[in-house]
Amino acid sequence: MTEMSITSGSVNKNKRNEKIAFAFLWLTAIITVAALVAIVGSVMINGVASLSIEFLTQEPANMGKDGGIFSIIITTIYLALFSIGIAAPIGIFAAIFLTEYAKEGPVIRIIRFGTESLAGIPSIIFGLFGYVFFVVFLRFRYSIVSGGLTLTLMILPTIIRTAEEAIKMVPRSYREGSLALGATKWQTIYKVVLPAAIPGILTGVILGIGRVVGETAAVIYTAGSSLGLPNSIWRPGRTMAVHLYILASEGLSKSNMYATATVLIITVLIINLTANRVIKHFIKA
Amino acid sequence: MKAYERVIQIILFISAIIAVLGVILITYFIINEGYPVIQKTGLMNFITGQKWAPTRGVYGIYPMIIGSLLVTLGALILGLPIGIGCAVFLAELAKPRIAGIIKPGIELLAGIPSVIYGLYGLVVIVPFIRKVFNNQGFSVLAGSIVLAVMILPTIINVSESAIRSVPKDYKEASLSLGSSHWQSIKNVIVPAARSGIVAGVILGMGRAIGETMAVIMIVGNSPLIPESILSSVRTLTGNIGIEMGYASGEHQKALFATGIVLFAFIMLLNLAANLIPKKVGE
Numbered sequence: 001m002t003e004m005s006i007t008s009g010s011v012n013k014n015k016r017n018e019k020i021a022f023a024f025l026w027l028t029a030i031i032t033v034a035a036l037v038a039i040v041g042s043v044m045i046n047g048v049a050s051l052s053i054e055f056l057t058q059e060p061a062n063m064g065k066d067g068g069i070f071s072i073i074i075t076t077i078y079l080a081l082f083s084i085g086i087a088a089p090i091g092i093f094a095a096i097f098l099t100e101y102a103k104e105g106p107v108i109r110i111i112r113f114g115t116e117s118l119a120g121i122p123s124i125i126f127g128l129f130g131y132v133f134f135v136v137f138l139r140f141r142y143s144i145v146s147g148g149l150t151l152t153l154m155i156l157p158t159i160i161r162t163a164e165e166a167i168k169m170v171p172r173s174y175r176e177g178s179l180a181l182g183a184t185k186w187q188t189i190y191k192v193v194l195p196a197a198i199p200g201i202l203t204g205v206i207l208g209i210g211r212v213v214g215e216t217a218a219v220i221y222t223a224g225s226s227l228g229l230p231n232s233i234w235r236p237g238r239t240m241a242v243h244l245y246i247l248a249s250e251g252l253s254k255s256n257m258y259a260t261a262t263v264l265i266i267t268v269l270i271i272n273l274t275a276n277r278v279i280k281h282f283i284k285a
Numbered sequence: 286m287k288a289y290e291r292v293i294q295i296i297l298f299i300s301a302i303i304a305v306l307g308v309i310l311i312t313y314f315i316i317n318e319g320y321p322v323i324q325k326t327g328l329m330n331f332i333t334g335q336k337w338a339p340t341r342g343v344y345g346i347y348p349m350i351i352g353s354l355l356v357t358l359g360a361l362i363l364g365l366p367i368g369i370g371c372a373v374f375l376a377e378l379a380k381p382r383i384a385g386i387i388k389p390g391i392e393l394l395a396g397i398p399s400v401i402y403g404l405y406g407l408v409v410i411v412p413f414i415r416k417v418f419n420n421q422g423f424s425v426l427a428g429s430i431v432l433a434v435m436i437l438p439t440i441i442n443v444s445e446s447a448i449r450s451v452p453k454d455y456k457e458a459s460l461s462l463g464s465s466h467w468q469s470i471k472n473v474i475v476p477a478a479r480s481g482i483v484a485g486v487i488l489g490m491g492r493a494i495g496e497t498m499a500v501i502m503i504v505g506n507s508p509l510i511p512e513s514i515l516s517s518v519r520t521l522t523g524n525i526g527i528e529m530g531y532a533s534g535e536h537q538k539a540l541f542a543t544g545i546v547l548f549a550f551i552m553l554l555n556l557a558a559n560l561i562p563k564k565v566g567e
Binding site: 014015017018021022024025026027028029031032033035036038039040042043046089090091093094096097098101102110111113114115116117118120121122123124125126127128129131132133137153156157160184185186207210213214215216217220221241244245248249257261264265268269271272273275276 | 289290293294296297298300301302303304305306307308310311314315318366367368369370371373374375377378379383386387389390391392393394396397398399400401402403404405407408409434437441465466467468470471488491494495496497498501502522525526529530540541544547548551552554555558559
């Protein structure tokens with residue numbers, strides 16, 4: 001009798017502990033989502049009011065205190081296109097090499113280690129490197145080229161990794177079928193494997209664009225922060241993230257700061273949702 | 286045709302080693318630029334020196350090393366329980382419909398630019414701390430809170446995949462021995478996923494130590510050893526980010542020297558995360 005009650009007592013205690021523990025786990029998940037909502041929400045609530053077509057289409061005036069962010073949007077797009085235009089082919093080629101050509105061994109281990117290390121390097125270090133290497137050593141000055149090449153290195157690991165995963169997911173039978181029909185290895189990769197892996201590869205490219213758009217530390221010391229439309233890739237420019245940083249740290253204009261932040265957040269949200277869509281499409285196919 | 290395939294293979298190989306080349310170039314140029322200052326000051330004086338006075342040529346980054354470690358430690362204390370809890374929740378408790386809401390949320394959290402985190406810290410967290418503690422608000426605490434949120438995605442993603450890689454038999458064996466679901470999680474599943482979770486935590490630490498813009502905007506940046514978590518603080522990244530805009534000559538080289546120390550921290554953490562097996566049985 002006593003034994004029974006002890007057991008049922010400890011079962012009850014277990015049940016209670018489990019309830020408390022699960023409540024804690026729920027709470028952690030809620031906090032995580034709440035943090036996202038709080039950050040996005042607080043910025044957008046303050047920014048939406050100052051957002052207008054004029055803000056998007058007018059040039060900044062008085063160092064960004066007045067006016068809009070037209071040339072800043074254009075510079076951001078330039079920089080994203082430039083760095084993706086270089087990083088995407090290199091990253092995809094690297095992924096093809098790693099999955100289809102390289103044999104397990106020291107070479108592939110070194111390349112993997114290099115890619116992993118590159119992914120872990122903080123953006124301020126990229127900024128320092130870009131400044132001393134592209135801006136000073138190669139004499140590219142503060143320019144879209146210096147910024148774009150720095151960002152290329154920064155987003156390369158993301159693109160390589162996602163492309164690798166996507167290529168690995170293409171069934172072996174595709175390759176065997178193509179090779180059996182007499183296609184060469186490269187023809188098989190180019191005509192069969194890559195088309196099948198495109199959605200996965202695109203996801204990495206889109207995420208790379210997202211990083212370029214949001215980056216500050218690596219851009220400000222390489223592409224510079226001067227206002228005005230860069231009329232060539234050898235000219236400096238200011239991206240949205242850099243503009244926001246300068247407005248926030250110099251306290252020039254609260255309403256332009258929030259409006260810029262809102263445009264930046266909406267851009268990043270769209271980019272991420274698109275990447276998400278592509279992944280879902282990929283999983284279904 | 287053969288030659289054509291060979292050329293392509295060479296192009297692919299060159300593309301693959303660009304990442305490695307990048308790491309080598311970055312390492313070389315940062316060290317080459319910063320080493321003269323370390324040599325002149327002396328390594329020990331540089332990393333244990335308490336005074337940072339670039340105008341007088343005095344370069345000691347001890348306060349910044351302590352600053353980086355403190356802010357990171359604070360971020361881990363706040364972020365770890367939430368991150369690991371959320372990972373366990375996603376792997377063990379969440380129904381697909383709920384996971385379908387939380388997972389994209391975590392992806393978005395990872396995608397938000399650091400300058401937005403900084404802005405949120407500047408307009409929400411700092412004023413909040415100022416109000417509650419009646420001080421300047423820019424503090425170790427503000428930095429830790431914002432970094433805690435920033436490292437959540439890393440910790441959650443790596444930990445969740447480690448927990449998911451624990452073989453189903455472990456859990457089934459534990460349940461069939463009469464353990465409750467929570468007991469199985471606590472005593473069997475999480476311990477089995479331990480090394481993967483540790484790897485996630487180390488990667489999160491790397492992210493916290495390396496973060497620049499968000500931190501600069503909210504920690505106050507005075508180059509002194511903080512007296513409490515409510516004091517202003519400057520991190521290694523902040524030291525570079527704040528002064529890079531106007532430094533020149535030896536002063537600028539001292540910032541690259543700060544970069545060397547930061548780089549060394551990050552490489553050690555990356556190496557540690559790489560050495561730890563991320564999945565059970567690896």
